Amino acid sequence: MCSPVVEGQMWENVEETRSTPSSVKAFLRECGGVGVTFLIPTRSHRPWSPPLGFQCVCESYFQSETKLWFPIPRLITSYARRRDAAMSQFLNGAFRISVALMVTAAEIDISMSVRTLEDxxxxxxxxxxxxxxxxxxxxxxxxxxxxxxxxxxxxxxxDSFRFLWNYKLGRELSLACRLLRLIASDHPDLASYPEEFITNARAVVSRVQVSWKDITVKRIRRAIDRVSKRDWRSDLPPLITGNKRRFSIFNRAEQKVINAAREMKEFPDLSALIKKN
Structure with missing residues (x-):
C-alpha cells in the first residue's frame, strides 16, 4: 500500500471513503464489471494513495448520473493523461459529457478521439x-x-499515469508539457494529429440534439463496441500552436448566429445551423 501521507496531497475537503465491499459488488454486477479487481481504501487512505497497479474511481462514475462502464473507455484515461490529472479529480459531469459524446459519435461511426473531445x-x-x-x-x-x-x-x-492530484491543471503547462514543447520544436511531426478531429467535431455537433435522459443504458450498450474501436492514438503530445486561441469548429456565419443566440439566452440548434450553412 502507498502511504496515505504524501507531500502536497493533503486536500482537506476529501474525507474517508464510504464505499463498502457490498456496495461495490452490487454496482459492479449492475454495470457489468466482470473480472474487475477492487480494493476498499482504509480509513486513512485517500484517492491519491492507491496501491501500485491500481487507480481510484468513484461509484457515481458508473451510476445513472454518469453511466460510465467497464472496461473504462480509452477516451477517459487518455484525456486524464493528456491533462496530467488523476481521474478521481474530475466531477461526475465531466464523464457524463464524455459518455454522451462517445455514444453520439459512435452512432454515426465516428470514434471520439481525445483531440476531438478537447475541441x-x-x-x-x-x-x-x-x-x-x-x-x-x-x-x-x-x-x-x-x-x-x-x-x-x-x-x-x-507508470506514467497520474494518481497524485494536480494543483495546476488548466492553469499552466506542466514540466512534461514544457519539455514536449521543446521536443516538438525540433520534431514538428510529434505535434500533428492524424485523425480529422475538426471534421469529426462538426459531425458530432451536427447530430440532432438530445438531453441526458435520452442517453439510456440500452443505447450505451448498443454503442460500446463502436466506442471501443481504436483508430486514433492516445499517446500524442498536446497540439502546440504558439498561441492560446482554439481551433474554430464553426465558420464566421455560424459563429455569428451562435453568439446572437447566446445574447438572447437561447441555445441554437447546431444541427439545423450547420446543415443550413
Missing part, C-alpha cells in the same frame, strides 16, 4: 483540486481502487 469541451477548475469538463460555447465520498488491468480499463494506465 468540443473545456475544463473548469471547481476549487479544492476538483475539475469539471463542460461543453465548449458535489464531490463523491464513495470511492475505491480498481486494478489497472484489461478488465477495468480498455487502455491500461501505465
Amino acid at each position: 468540443l469541451t473545456y475544463v473548469k477548475s471547481m476549487g479544492d483540486g476538483l475539475f469539471s469538463i463542460q461543453m465548449r460555447p458535489n464531490y463523491n465520498r464513495f470511492y475505491f481502487y480498481v486494478k489497472s488491468d484489461g478488465f477495468a480499463f480498455e487502455e491500461q494506465p501505465g
Whole structure:
C-alpha cells in the first residue's frame, strides 16, 4: 500500500471513503464489471494513495448520473493523461459529457478521439483540486481502487499515469508539457494529429440534439463496441500552436448566429445551423 501521507496531497475537503465491499459488488454486477479487481481504501487512505497497479474511481462514475462502464473507455484515461490529472479529480459531469459524446459519435461511426473531445469541451477548475469538463460555447465520498488491468480499463494506465492530484491543471503547462514543447520544436511531426478531429467535431455537433435522459443504458450498450474501436492514438503530445486561441469548429456565419443566440439566452440548434450553412 502507498502511504496515505504524501507531500502536497493533503486536500482537506476529501474525507474517508464510504464505499463498502457490498456496495461495490452490487454496482459492479449492475454495470457489468466482470473480472474487475477492487480494493476498499482504509480509513486513512485517500484517492491519491492507491496501491501500485491500481487507480481510484468513484461509484457515481458508473451510476445513472454518469453511466460510465467497464472496461473504462480509452477516451477517459487518455484525456486524464493528456491533462496530467488523476481521474478521481474530475466531477461526475465531466464523464457524463464524455459518455454522451462517445455514444453520439459512435452512432454515426465516428470514434471520439481525445483531440476531438478537447475541441468540443473545456475544463473548469471547481476549487479544492476538483475539475469539471463542460461543453465548449458535489464531490463523491464513495470511492475505491480498481486494478489497472484489461478488465477495468480498455487502455491500461501505465507508470506514467497520474494518481497524485494536480494543483495546476488548466492553469499552466506542466514540466512534461514544457519539455514536449521543446521536443516538438525540433520534431514538428510529434505535434500533428492524424485523425480529422475538426471534421469529426462538426459531425458530432451536427447530430440532432438530445438531453441526458435520452442517453439510456440500452443505447450505451448498443454503442460500446463502436466506442471501443481504436483508430486514433492516445499517446500524442498536446497540439502546440504558439498561441492560446482554439481551433474554430464553426465558420464566421455560424459563429455569428451562435453568439446572437447566446445574447438572447437561447441555445441554437447546431444541427439545423450547420446543415443550413
